[in-house]
Amino acid sequence: NTAATEPVPSANESESVEATSAAAAQKTVITSDRLDVINTEKGNQFIFSGSVVIHGEDFIAECDRMEVRTDSSGKNDFGAISVIEATGNVVIQQGDRIASAGRALIHPTSDEVILEDNPKVKDGRGAVSGYRMILHGADRKISVEPGPDGEQPRVELPSLESIRDISNDE
Amino acid sequence: MRFHSRFLAASILTAITILSCGSLQAEVKPDAEVKSFTFRKFNDQGLRIWDLSGQEAVFVNDNVLRIIEMQLDITSTKDQEETRLRSPNAQIYVEDNMATGDGFLYVQGNGFNAEGKDWEWRGRERRIEINDGAKVTFDDAIRRILK
Numbered sequence: 452n453t454a455a456t457e458p459v460p461s462a463n464e465s466e467s468v469e470a471t472s473a474a475a476a477q478k479t480v481i482t483s484d485r486l487d488v489i490n491t492e493k494g495n496q497f498i499f500s501g502s503v504v505i506h507g508e509d510f511i512a513e514c515d516r517m518e519v520r521t522d523s524s525g526k527n528d529f530g531a532i533s534v535i536e537a538t539g540n541v542v543i544q545q546g547d548r549i550a551s552a553g554r555a556l557i558h559p560t561s562d563e564v565i566l567e568d569n570p571k572v573k574d575g576r577g578a579v580s581g582y583r584m585i586l587h588g589a590d591r592k593i594s595v596e597p598g599p600d601g602e603q604p605r606v607e608l609p610s611l612e613s614i615r616d617i618s619n620d621e
Numbered sequence: 622m623r624f625h626s627r628f629l630a631a632s633i634l635t636a637i638t639i640l641s642c643g644s645l646q647a648e649v650k651p652d653a654e655v656k657s658f659t660f661r662k663f664n665d666q667g668l669r670i671w672d673l674s675g676q677e678a679v680f681v682n683d684n685v686l687r688i689i690e691m692q693l694d695i696t697s698t699k700d701q702e703e704t705r706l707r708s709p710n711a712q713i714y715v716e717d718n719m720a721t722g723d724g725f726l727y728v729q730g731n732g733f734n735a736e737g738k739d740w741e742w743r744g745r746e747r748r749i750e751i752n753d754g755a756k757v758t759f760d761d762a763i764r765r766i767l768k
Contacts, residue, residue, distance in 0.1 A: 479759040486737060486755030488728070490697055490704065490747040495730060497757060507763040521732055521759070531732060532761045545767040559763045572767065586767060 479532065481505045481517065494523040494533070503537070509546070514555070515539025532559050541566075548574040550586075562588030578607040653680045671695045671744070673713065686713040693720065693742070704730040706742060706749070718744035726751060732760045 484501025497519040505512045514537040522533040535557040537543075543550045543564075553568025564586040566572070571580040572593060582598030595604035659674040676690035691711035695704045707729075711722040719742065726740035728749060735758075737751030 477762040479761055479763050480756065482756045484753070484755065486735065486751040486757065488735060488749040495733070499755065507766065510766045523731060532759055532763065543766055548767045550767055557763070557766065559761065564766055
């Protein structure tokens with residue numbers, strides 16, 4: 452008699468079905484050249500490197516390196532994402548708004564994004580840049596901090612013609 | 622150290638053989654093949670560390686097993702979290718508590734699934750490395766980023 456337990460599922464069939472269904476659209480998918488997953492006391496740490504792309508519910512972001520930490524402390528859902536740190540040529544696009552920075556810190560549970568290292572946020576109504584920017588998702592506010600060497604926040608408004616176009620569109 | 626590793630590998634294969642053939646007088650032969658097996662490893666406190674199962678295992682040498690259709694269920698120290706690794710082809714380095722494979726690896730963990738090729742699992746460091754075409758799907762949806 453053999454001690455075979457439940458049959459071993461074949462891993463040959465391709466598991467990487469493109470995430471196109473509605474359920475998959477709710478999830479967060481990250482691809483990269485390389486990945487390290489480290490299981491720690493507090494949860495899992497994921498280190499992505501090389502052509503990192505993250506697809507969220509209605510946004511996409513790219514960077515050189517990304518670290519994701521999930522939480523198993525019990526405060527949030529088990530395995531929930533607690534923080535995402537993206538570094539190196541960070542570009543985030545959501546709708547018509549594009550943010551670029553050298554570093555981005557995303558806190559999903561508090562709906563907050565911190566942009567550093569030459570951050571800029573641009574959309575159809577103009578562009579904002581500064582030393583450090585905090586995007587408060589909950590109350591849809593962006594705060595821009597001056598730099599230690601006096602770099603002031605900077606707002607670029609679109610040309611008058613396009614403002615007229617925008618007001619005609621509304 | 623050499624006697625220790627030989628004894629460890631031999632006892633592992635004896636355990637596998639017993640588990641899979643049910644005979645008590647198992648004889649350990651290099652290149653022995655074992656089919657449809659499950660092997661459990663415990664730590665010094667008697668807690669389960671992992672369950673290794675597969676369609677076929679070939680005993681390559683003292684320290685290395687080659688496994689077809691590998692499934693490795695790893696228990697974290699918190700006992701709630703379990704991570705499952707599956708791969709069509711894997712090499713298990715018994716003494717080093719390590720596994721590698723140049724084919725596909727599928728990982729099911731708490732709140733995520735991961736996959737990719739050319740991989741390595743290091744049990745002591747509780748670390749999985751994927752060196753080609755990594756993809757992770759988190760159950761968690763991230764909504765508001767810029768708006």
